[in-house]
Amino acid sequence: MTQRPALDVSDLPTTAFGMRDPLWWGVVGIMCIEGTMFAIMAGCYFYLRGGANLWPPAGTLHPGVAITTLNILILLASLFPMHRAANSAEREDLPAIRLWLILSTVLMVAFLIIRIVILHRLTFRWDSHAYGSVVWTTVGLHTVHVVTGICENLLFITLLTRGPVEDKHMDDLRLNSMYWYFVVACWVPFYCIFFLDPGLLGATAG
Amino acid sequence: PLSTPWRGGQGVRPRRAGRSEGKVQSCALFLLPNWIGGHAAYHPHGVQAAHIEGLWWLMFWVCSAVFVAVMVALGAAITRPPRESGPPGAIPPERHRRMSRVVAGAVGVTVLVLFVLLFASVSTGRAIESLRASQAITIKLTGHQWWWEVEYDDPVPEHIVQTANEIHIPAGQPVRVELASADVIHSFWVPSLHGKRDLIPGHSSEIWIQADRPGVYRGFCAEFCGHQHAHMGLLVIADPPARYAAWYAGQLQTPSPPADPLLQHGRQVVEAGPCAICHNIQGTQASGKLGPDLTHLASRRTLAAATLPNTRGNLGGWIVDPQTIKPGNQMPANSLSSEDLQAVLAYLESLK
Amino acid sequence: MSAEPIDRGLVADPADSADAEDRRLLERTWKYASGLWGWLAEVDHTKIGVRYIVTALIFFALGGIEALMMRVQLARPENGFLNPDLYNEIFTTHGSTMMFLFAVPIMLGLGVYFVPLMVGTRNMAFPRLNAFSYYVYLIGGLFLYTAFFLNTGPDAGWFAYVPLSGPQFSPGKRVDVWAQMITFTEISSLAVAVNIVTTAFKQRAPGMSLNRIPIFVWAMIVTSFMVIFAMPAVMLSSLMLALDRLVDTHFFNPAEGGDALLWQHLFWFFGHPEVYIIFIPATGIVSTILAPFTRREVFGYMALVLSLVATGFIGFGLWVHHMFATGLPQLGQSFFTAASIMIAIPSGVQIFCWLATLWGGRLRFKVPLLYVLAFIFTFVIGGLTGVMLAAVPLDLQVHDTFFVVAHFHYVLIGGAVFPLLGGLFYWYPKITGRMPSEALGKLSFWLVFLGFQITFFPQHILGLEGMPRRVYTYLPETGWGDLNLLSTVGAFVLGLGVLVFVINMIASKVSGLPAGDDPWGSDTLEWSTSSPPPPYNFQYIPTVGARAALWNMREDQPVVTGLRSDRREFLITNMMDADPDHRQVSPGPTIWPFFLSLGVGITFIVGIFTPWGVPIGAVPVAVSLVGWFWPRGDQGHKVLKEKS
Ligand code: HEA
Ligand code: HEA
Ligand code: CUA
């Protein structure tokens, strides 16, 4: 041993949750980066809007109040199973985690399918005008996040089915849920911006 | 004529002449405190540039003083004999306290100085923005890769003057310049008169300028705009009001059809040849808009956006091989027979 | 060397056999991977840090050679050395290389190398991410230069203003290369930033509370936060530019409702913080060097840290000062003038604190200190010309002229490269285990310092005389020829100085005297371990009892024991006080980060030619991610069973 007094840490645990875990900081870092990106995207939207005479441009029709609202509700609903999955992870209740993950994945996929339907109903494309560019790009960026969320869930479901599941994964699962809350939270303002726009609500498509 | 001295404004001299003068000038920069050359931001010929020059010297002296103060402190610090001994460590407390006071004082002075500079900056900004006049000449300046389209606005369509790369203004009067771009971002800058203003597609803007004295002032495109950004100059020529009026009247004339057969032939080549696609010459069939208006080409001092003095040799060289002079510019080389070329040159030189 | 010997006692008793056994175990557990495969799989932060530094220096040499070519072209009026097309490519590549491939990565690379050592831990928080960052950066740089040598180098300036960089005025692939290079370097920097923040917050040696963190580490923390909040803007804008160019979106096309100024706002919202991302680590280096060479702690620790943080915040409110000539409303401009002037306060505070440190200290005029003095001299000039530029009316005159070129080389080279060279010299013995030659160091210092002033001082005058920047040539009658010639001569002197520096680095690697653990008598933890550090950095994680950790190492300062040596265990402490919290196991060498970076590379490079790049690249990306995260059960975690 050294000649110096020792600060013995051998009794300390090898896993920790939340802020104590470095991975939490990593995920929060990523959320900061992507959150900034979405915020700047919203900034661009309003900047372009400020310079436009008519916004949304003439001939833009609402893709459907009902379907867009239904979709955001589905997205919000997916928070619940994700939350339960995180809670179950805390209790290391593997079957419950799997169940909640499957449920939330189903909701996410439903959200994605309806989003595709909505995109089909849009009366403009990304190359129609700047408005179209902003809307499509934002949706595209967010869709990448949703797809990532789905893939992560599928990986975890596979892991939970095949094993070996380690105690460390319980923390990963909670971070997975936290990240999904973030993905959902990012979309809410854009739902409001894109689909509750008074200029658009007046022009509902069939 | 090209050899007139330009009273401070940076103009274009015939090539190779005046080089030695330039040398003397910039050597003098090092020697004289008054290193004010003939054609720079610190040698103003307009009210706004003069305001800015005032701000510059304020900044210059204040910042020089700050720099000297910091350097004196630095010099003293590194030449002082050390006051501490023993193992390395923190600064002794009572010295630390004394130094804290000095540092705090320095920060306080910094804040004060900065306030002064901020105030000077904002008030200079006000002053240069205040140049206005209700009855003023309006010049529409449109940037192209890599030349300037100039149009003097007038409610009466017949009184509108079109020209390029050269602006005449009456000395001593504010002039409104409306800025637009036909392609990429350019920036209009005549250092002797005022700071610069960008020409941004989709954002028209305006700037007021005034030349206090008659003279020829050189302008530059100051925003990188592609291959020939370097050769996108223009001249601002401030004339006494009477001279200006005469110039304007001259520009309004449509050149009369030439009687001389050589000129007639030249005109015919221009009209029938490729030139007409891109260039406009009032009163002829040449009405292209892709290149500079040539109606009064011969009255201008320079060619190709203040790149060449407007001499016969340069004109001929330009028409035959513009790509060597301004590589990448938008005018293609033209292969004219030597008779045609001579005729074209004679004709263009007649367009006073 | 000349330092007083201090018994750190951190190194174990060689006679103790349990101790030697422990070290053997650590040695085996943390062994560097070997062979080519191992080289690609390496996750050790010192290895990756050195790669960053060396790679960035190579890009510095390339950027410098480009600078010399520009200087040759500008040496006399109407010179024919470079045609306009090539000149535009070269100045764009010079600016982009220096900013994105040299200055930012080398600072982050120093962070990668030294943050873990300075906070007393064994590796970065996310070692695999660290390897990934480096490869992505490398791919970005190689991509840019491959394109450059294939005559497809970008040519629209380092800030690629639209519409010049848009589909209409820059057909071909040149600008796409630029946009993707940006994407690569941003991904890389963002990943490093997250890594550094986590390492500095969660892995500090016990006792290193927030107010004892070395200033260099603080500088890296602030820098990382700036990266996190600034770089998304340019990622987004370069994405938009790429979309405008590749799939006909209209973000920047005024004809369809887009806006050319949007680009400028987005770019400078990133671009201004970017310059502080380069500058702040350099100030950290200055504070680090000052302590050992004045033999006293840096004056005003709190003030310095708060200045860094303040600079970080204010730095986000200045971007419009790059756009004064666009003619934004006056009131708004005054705001940005005020903000730009305000940032002189934290810079002033730092300068004054450094002067106070020097005042009455026991100075040792070795090369690192010379660079610090040169830094103060040069940076103050550059900062003051910055304050001049912040004044709208004056900026309208000198914007986009060589005055601005002079300003930013004074702050970039004087403010960042001088400290960097000093820092490289200072840390060289730690990294290589050998001392650099002081004589060559002094020679190169004077060449660099004088060459620099000769190169860039005349450019102020040229700018005031009306010489716009980014011109490939100028007319003889402008009278700019002589000062330009002087500037060119200076650039060669400067280049020679850099060359001597590089020769010193290479020669001393072979022939330098052995350095020992702590040749300069420094105060931070990296000097308490051997030079170069062992793969596990510290046999015993130290504890810290004061700010200048090594100068205040008491006889009975404890060390951490109880970390297992048979696997890559390290200590996690809490963020505020660095109290021990738990232990974690760090991953060993793995090839997946390399494959992932290849996947990302394919995505973006193929993406230039066809949107199919995204699905094509997605396959290797997905495979690598699965491989990366697949549990291998080697991390010593408890395996859970389903409770039935
Ligand atoms: C390391 C990088 C770095 C740093 C630190 C700075 C620091 C500063 N910069 Fe600079 N800047 C650049 C890099 C940097 N800059 C680059 C790369 C560009 C050009 C980009 C391009 O166009 O390509 C640029 C351009 C630029 C412009 C735009 C010019 C133009 O294009 O027209 C402006 C305008 O306001 C500006 C201002 C400032 C200010 C106010 C500071 C301040 O932070 C300086 C503060 C420091 C001091 C003032 C000195 C120390 C203080 C004291 C000794 C106290 C006493 C002082 C007083 C009383 C005044 N900079
Ligand atoms: C950190 C950033 C950085 C650094 C270090 C430099 C370094 C230098 N820069 Fe640069 N510069 C920029 C950032 C930087 N620059 C930016 C952002 C622009 C704007 C670009 C734009 O407008 O878009 C610019 C633009 C710019 C211009 C203006 C171009 C124009 O507007 O037309 C000029 C002109 O003089 C110039 C010169 C130089 C010189 C002489 C150096 C010298 O310091 C270089 C010294 C180094 C060397 C000479 C290398 C020595 C190496 C060797 C000798 C080889 C060793 C060999 C091996 C190891 C193999 N730079
Ligand atoms: Cu037009 Cu530069």
Ligand SMILES: [Cu+2]
């Ligand atoms: Cu800035």
